[in-house]
Amino acid sequence: MRASIVTASLALCSSLRAPSLAPAGSLGASRALAATASYARHTSKLLRPTTPPPPPPPSLSAAELAACADTVSAYLDRCGGKVVLLTGAGISVDSGIPDYRGPKGSYYTNHRPITHDEYVSTKTTAHLQRYWSRSLVGYDRFAMAKPNSAHIAMAELQRAGRFGVSFGSPPSHVSTITQNVDELHQAAGSTHVVNLHGSGHDMVCLSCGEKTKRAAFHERLAAANPALMETIERFDGDPSGDGVEEPELRPDGDADLQGVDVSSMKIEGCRSCGGLLKPDVVFFGAQVPKDDVQLCYDACDAAEGMVVAGSSLTVYSAFRFVRHMLGAGKQVMVVNVGETRADGMEGVIRVNAHVGDVFSELAKRAKSS
Numbered sequence: 001m002r003a004s005i006v007t008a009s010l011a012l013c014s015s016l017r018a019p020s021l022a023p024a025g026s027l028g029a030s031r032a033l034a035a036t037a038s039y040a041r042h043t044s045k046l047l048r049p050t051t052p053p054p055p056p057p058p059s060l061s062a063a064e065l066a067a068c069a070d071t072v073s074a075y076l077d078r079c080g081g082k083v084v085l086l087t088g089a090g091i092s093v094d095s096g097i098p099d100y101r102g103p104k105g106s107y108y109t110n111h112r113p114i115t116h117d118e119y120v121s122t123k124t125t126a127h128l129q130r131y132w133s134r135s136l137v138g139y140d141r142f143a144m145a146k147p148n149s150a151h152i153a154m155a156e157l158q159r160a161g162r163f164g165v166s167f168g169s170p171p172s173h174v175s176t177i178t179q180n181v182d183e184l185h186q187a188a189g190s191t192h193v194v195n196l197h198g199s200g201h202d203m204v205c206l207s208c209g210e211k212t213k214r215a216a217f218h219e220r221l222a223a224a225n226p227a228l229m230e231t232i233e234r235f236d237g238d239p240s241g242d243g244v245e246e247p248e249l250r251p252d253g254d255a256d257l258q259g260v261d262v263s264s265m266k267i268e269g270c271r272s273c274g275g276l277l278k279p280d281v282v283f284f285g286a287q288v289p290k291d292d293v294q295l296c297y298d299a300c301d302a303a304e305g306m307v308v309a310g311s312s313l314t315v316y317s318a319f320r321f322v323r324h325m326l327g328a329g330k331q332v333m334v335v336n337v338g339e340t341r342a343d344g345m346e347g348v349i350r351v352n353a354h355v356g357d358v359f360s361e362l363a364k365r366a367k368s369s
Contacts, residue, residue: 056337060353068335068353069361072307075333075349076362079305081161085154085176086318088311090336091355092182094148096141116286119278120206125267132221133262137232139218142200147188150310150356153363155189160366164192167302174299179311179318181281194296196288196317198281207275217268217277224266231260288317300324308334310355313341322348335359 060068076083089097118127147155154176158164164175173192176185181200185193203212222229270277282288300306306325313319313334319341325332326347334342335351335358342348351358 060357065353065357065361068351068358069365071349071351072333072335072358073362073365075305075307075331076162078331079303081163082165082302082304083163084165084174084299084303084306084321085158085163086306086308086311086321087154087176087178087180087185088309088313088318088336089180090310090312091150091154092145092148092180092184092310094150094356095145095182095184097145097180097182113284116283119283120276126263128267129262129265132267133228133260133265136218136221136225136228139200139214142182143215145182145184147184148356149360151184151188151190153356153359154185154309156363157359157366158190160363162362162366163307165299165302167298172295172298174295174302177296177299177318177321179315181279194292194299196282196292196296198279200279200281202280203277204280205270205273205275205277208270208273210270210272211280212271212277214279220268221266224268228260228262228265282317296321297324301328303330305330306332308332308336308340308342309359310336311340312336312338 114127114131119131121127154163158175164173166173174194175192176190177194177196178185179196181195181197183195183199183201201214203214203217204210205212268277269275300321303325306322308322311318313322322332322334322342322345326345329347331347331349332342333349333351334340335353335355337352337354340350343350
């Protein structure tokens with residue numbers, strides 16, 4: 001029988017993925033149309049917040065933090081270590097990568113991420129110039145981000161046997177399903193991670209499917225656009241900076257680039273076929289690859305429980321796995337600051353606390369046991 005909702009109070013744990021494409025367009029129309037047709041995706045509206053941003057994480061006393069950790073630890077004990085971890089943008093905030101809907105989420109400052117249909121559109125190149133000029137600014141900082149205490153603790157807990165499932169023959173292994181494209185879980189030492197939305201560090205050609213590294217593509221963009229690079233290098237934080245204000249980093253690795261003319265920017269194509277290159281991530285309005293979705297469902301079936309960390313679960317691509325677990329009569333633990341889509345659902349246990357604090361405490365206990 002499905003378990004009842006368990007909600008711990010704040011007093012206990014604050015519960016609750018060409019030849020250079022110049023502006024005029026040198027990518028053949030037929031090729032571009034073929035690429036668009038081959039990668040046509042179902043579009044969906046962007047889910048914007050309709051309420052004010054949540055407050056900052058509550059400052060917990062040692063006793064309150066211990067109570068939060070007790071709640072999560074008891075849940076992990078009941079699941080016997082057969083738990084899948086589902087993480088969102090909230091866990092990378094402490095690494096300097098903003099989230100979308102947290103206390104300082106980018107959606108509350110009018111950020112509108114590019115959609116898949118916009119990116120592959122052949123009507124104009126302005127959208128590509130806008131996206132890639134911003135990425136030239138933001139990606140370096142995105143790529144330099146380091147794992148924070150939450151990533152490190154989660155990797156330690158996996159090694160301690162608190163997370164991860166195996167299933168099938170030959171066996172498949174899943175410890176973590178992440179909505180993030182920063183690969184900080186892997187950098188921290190986690191293994192068997194499913195990058196549900198792809199990797200922001202990789203590129204894929206929409207014509208031939210060749211995959212390359214994003215850093216190499218950025219080098220090509222920089223070489224093709226020296227004038228733009230001169231402007232970018234004047235931003236604060238650069239050794240040659242002249243006081244120009246540095247743009248704000250966005251969650252998807254670009255930046256808020258205002259007042260810079262990018263209409264003459266050249267966009268490089270695939271070196272193999274000249275096709276349109278795209279970050280190997282799932283843009284808004286696109287679908288997660290079916291094989292990845294099935295792998296996650298199989299992991300859920302093999303698991304006794306799921307811990308959601310740092311996600312509001314607003315996007316259905318992740319929320320469906322919570323629904324799947326609950327539909328099978330399994331409880332789901334949600335550790336997040338602020339409201340989530342799962343709040344109030346039968347079988348959901350809520351802990352409203354800073355993810356890094358809670359998981360660091362859990363990792364500390366695992367080391368001492």
